[in-house]
Amino acid sequence: MNNVMNRIFLFLILGSVAVLASGTIDGEIVKQALNVPAIVMFVIFVGATLGITYWAAKRTKSAKDFYTAGGGITGFQNGMAIAGDYMSAASFLGISGLVYAKGYDGLIYSIGFLVGWPIILFMIAEPLRNLGKYTFADVASYRLKQTPIRTLAASGSIATVILYLIAQMVGSGKLIQLLFGLQYEVAVVLVGVLMILYVTFGGMLATTWVQIIKAFLLLSGATFMALAVMAHYDFSFGSLFAQAVEMKGIAVMSPGGLVSDPISAISLAVALMFGTAGLPHILMRFFTVGDAKEARKSVFYATGFIGYFYILTFIIGFGAIVMVFKNPAYLDLAKEAISGGSPILGGNNMAAIHLSHAVGGDFFLGFISAVAFATILAVVSGLTLAGASAISHDLYASVIKKGQADGMAEMRVSKIATVVLGIIAIIMGIMFEKQNIAFVVGLAFAIAASANFPILFLSMYWKNLTTRGAVIGGSLGLATAVALVILGPIVWVQILGNAEAIFPYKYPALFSVTAAFVGIWFFSITDKSHDAEAEREAFEAQYIRSQTGIGAEGASEH
Amino acid sequence: MRQELVDKIKANPDYQTLVKTRSRFAIKLTIAMLVVYFAFILTIAFEPALLGTPLSADSVTTIGIPIGMVIIVFAFILTGIYTKRANTEFDDLTKKIKNSVKEN
Numbered sequence: 026m027n028n029v030m031n032r033i034f035l036f037l038i039l040g041s042v043a044v045l046a047s048g049t050i051d052g053e054i055v056k057q058a059l060n061v062p063a064i065v066m067f068v069i070f071v072g073a074t075l076g077i078t079y080w081a082a083k084r085t086k087s088a089k090d091f092y093t094a095g096g097g098i099t100g101f102q103n104g105m106a107i108a109g110d111y112m113s114a115a116s117f118l119g120i121s122g123l124v125y126a127k128g129y130d131g132l133i134y135s136i137g138f139l140v141g142w143p144i145i146l147f148m149i150a151e152p153l154r155n156l157g158k159y160t161f162a163d164v165a166s167y168r169l170k171q172t173p174i175r176t177l178a179a180s181g182s183i184a185t186v187i188l189y190l191i192a193q194m195v196g197s198g199k200l201i202q203l204l205f206g207l208q209y210e211v212a213v214v215l216v217g218v219l220m221i222l223y224v225t226f227g228g229m230l231a232t233t234w235v236q237i238i239k240a241f242l243l244l245s246g247a248t249f250m251a252l253a254v255m256a257h258y259d260f261s262f263g264s265l266f267a268q269a270v271e272m273k274g275i276a277v278m279s280p281g282g283l284v285s286d287p288i289s290a291i292s293l294a295v296a297l298m299f300g301t302a303g304l305p306h307i308l309m310r311f312f313t314v315g316d317a318k319e320a321r322k323s324v325f326y327a328t329g330f331i332g333y334f335y336i337l338t339f340i341i342g343f344g345a346i347v348m349v350f351k352n353p354a355y356l357d358l359a360k361e362a363i364s365g366g367s368p369i370l371g372g373n374n375m376a377a378i379h380l381s382h383a384v385g386g387d388f389f390l391g392f393i394s395a396v397a398f399a400t401i402l403a404v405v406s407g408l409t410l411a412g413a414s415a416i417s418h419d420l421y422a423s424v425i426k427k428g429q430a431d432g433m434a435e436m437r438v439s440k441i442a443t444v445v446l447g448i449i450a451i452i453m454g455i456m457f458e459k460q461n462i463a464f465v466v467g468l469a470f471a472i473a474a475s476a477n478f479p480i481l482f483l484s485m486y487w488k489n490l491t492t493r494g495a496v497i498g499g500s501l502g503l504a505t506a507v508a509l510v511i512l513g514p515i516v517w518v519q520i521l522g523n524a525e526a527i528f529p530y531k532y533p534a535l536f537s538v539t540a541a542f543v544g545i546w547f548f549s550i551t552d553k554s555h556d557a558e559a560e561r562e563a564f565e566a567q568y569i570r571s572q573t574g575i576g577a578e579g580a581s582e583h
Numbered sequence: 584m585r586q587e588l589v590d591k592i593k594a595n596p597d598y599q600t601l602v603k604t605r606s607r608f609a610i611k612l613t614i615a616m617l618v619v620y621f622a623f624i625l626t627i628a629f630e631p632a633l634l635g636t637p638l639s640a641d642s643v644t645t646i647g648i649p650i651g652m653v654i655i656v657f658a659f660i661l662t663g664i665y666t667k668r669a670n671t672e673f674d675d676l677t678k679k680i681k682n683s684v685k686e687n
Binding site for chain 2: 129132133136137139142143144146147148151262263266267270278280287289290293294298317318321322324325329565566569572573574575
C-alpha cells in the first residue's frame with residue numbers, strides 16, 4: 026500500500042508549482058554542517074512555547090477555554106493568530122520557491138490565497154461568530170438535524186485537516202532533515218510530539234500564542250530579508266527586476282504556464298476563494314474573540330498581515346533569483362551532474378532558506394530555519410485543534426451523546442482526539458514522504474470549497490435549505506472534488522499511465538462547487554417533508570441572531 | 584428565540600435598516616472584490632501577454648507587477664472600509680435594537 030501511495034502521489038504536481046520535489050532533499054547529498062545558531066534559536070523557541078503551554082494549561086479549565094481560549098482574545102491578537110495559522114510553510118517556502126522558479130506566476134498564487142479574506146469578512150465572519158460556539162458545524166446545524174449535518178461537516182473538517190497536516194508534516198520532516206541534519210522520521214516525530222503537547226495541555230490559548238509569536242517572527246524575518254535584498258539594489262524594483270531578467274530571462278516578468286485555459290483559471294480561483302472560507306482551523310479562530318466587532322477587526326488585521334507577507338515573499342523570490350540562482354555556494358552539484366539546469370540544494374523550496382544565508386550569514390540562516398520550523402508547529406497545532414474539535418464537539422458530544430455530554434467529558438475526548446490525530450499525522454508524514462505537498466493543499470482547498478463552504482454559506486443565508494439538501498448536496502460536492510482529482514490529467518495520466526484524462530482539467534473546484542450548490546438547491550426545494558417545513562420556519566429567528574447577535578451572548582458566556 | 588421576540592425585532596425599523604443597508608454594502612464590496620479578481624484571472628487566461636507589457640520601452644518591469652500589488656492592497660482596503668463602517672454605524676444600530684428588546 027505504501028508503494029502504491031508513493032506512486033500515486035509521486036508526480037502529483039499542482040500546475041507548475043515547484044515545491045519540495047521528491048528526492049531532492051536527500052540526506053547524503055545535503056549533509057549540512059551543524060548549524061549552531063539554528064539549533065540554539067530553535068531550542069529557545071521550543072522552550073518559550075512550552076513555557077506558554079504551561080501557563081496556558083493553568084488557565085484552561087473548561088471546554089470553552091480549551092476550544093476558544095475563553096473567548097477573550099482581542100481582534101488584533103486574533104488577526105495576528107489567523108495570519109500565523111494561514112501563513113504555512115507551503116506559503117512561505119512554497120510561494121517564494123515558486124517565484125524563484127517561475128517569477129510572476131508566484132504572485133498569481135499569492136493573490137488567490139488572499140482574496141478569500143475580504144469575502145470571509147463581508148459574508149461569513151459575523152454570522153459565524155453570532156451563531157456558533159466552537160466549530161462551524163454549530164452554525165451549519167443550527168436549525169437543521171444535528172446528526173447528519175454534524176457528521177458531514179465533521180467529515181469535511183477532518184478530511185481537510187488531515188490532508189493539510191500531511192502536507193505540513195512532510196514539509197517539516199524534509200526541512201528539519203536539511204537544516205539540522207536530523208533523520209526524516211525523527212523530525213516528523215518531533216513535530217508531532219510538540220504539537221500534541223501544545224494542544225492537549227494548552228488548548229486554544231497556547232495554540233493562539235504559538236501562532237502569534239510565529240507570525241511576529243515570520244513577518245520580522247521576511248521583512249529583514251526583503252529589506253536586505255532591496256538595499257542591495259538601492260531600493261529600486263527596476264534594478265532588482267533587471268538583474269533577475271538577466272539571470273533567468275524575460276519570462277519571469279509575466280504570466281507563464283500556471284493557468285493555461287479559462288476553465289482552469291476560473292476553477293483555481295474558485296478553489297482558492299471559497300476554500301479559504303471553508304477551512305475549519307481558520308473558521309474556528311472566530312470563536313476566540315468576544316463579539317462581532319472583534320471578529321471583524323480580526324479579518325482586517327489578518328488581511329493586512331497576510332497581504333504584506335505575500336508582497337514580501339514576492340521580493341524574497343526575486344531576491345533568490347539574483348542572489349541564490351547560480352551561486353556556487355547553494356548549487357546542488359550532484360544533481361546538476363545528472364540533470365543540469367543549476368538546481369539548488371534541497372530543491373526550489375529552499376530558495377528562501379538559502380537567501381537568508383546569502384543576506385545574513387549563518388546566524389540569520391539559523392533564525393529563518395527556526396522560524397520556518399515554528400511556522401510548521403503553529404500551523405499543525407491549529408489544524409489539530411480544529412480536527413480534534415470536530416471529533417469531540419461534533420461527533421462525540423452532538424452525534425454520539427446527542428448533546429448530553431458534559432464539558433469535562435467533551436474536553437477529555439478532544440484531548441484524546443488530539444493525541445490520535447497527532448499519531449496519525451506522524452504516521453502519514455512518514456508514509457507520504459515522497460509526495461508533493463502542493464497537491465495535498467490543493468485537494469484540501471477543493472474539499473473545503475466544495476463541501477464545507479456551500480453548507481455553511483447557505484445555512485446562513487438561504488431560508489429554504491433543508492437537512493436533506495445540505496447532506497446530499499454537500500456529499501456530492503465532496504465526492505465530485507475527490508473523483509475529479511483522480512480522473513484528472515495528473516493522477517489519471519501521469520500516475521496511472523492512461524493515455525487521456527477522463528476529466529481534462531487540473532482543478533476541480535468550479536465543477537465540484539457547482540455540483541454542491543445545485544445539489545443542495547435541488548434536494549432542498551423538492552423536500553416536502555414536515556421537518557423541512559420546520560427548518561424553513563426556524564430560519565427567521567436564526568437570521569435575526571446572525572445579524573444582531575441577540576441570543577449569542579448567553580451561548581458564548583455559558 | 585420566542586416567536587413574539589422574532590416578530591418584534593422584525594418589525595423594528597432599526598432592524599430593517601440594519602439588514603438592508605448592511606447586506607447591500609456587503610454585497611457591493613463582495614462584487615467589487617470578485618470583479619477585480621476575476622478580471623485579473625481572466626486576463627491571465629485569455630490575454631496573458633497583456634500583463635507582460637513593459638511599463639516603459641526601456642524597462643523590464645511589466646504592468647502585471649504593479650497590478651498584482653494593487654490587488655493585494657485593494658483587498659486590504661476593502662476590509663478596512665467594511666470594518667470601519669460596521670464597527671461604528673452598524674454596531675450603533677445593533678445596540679439600539681438590543682436596547683429596544685431589553686426595554687420590556
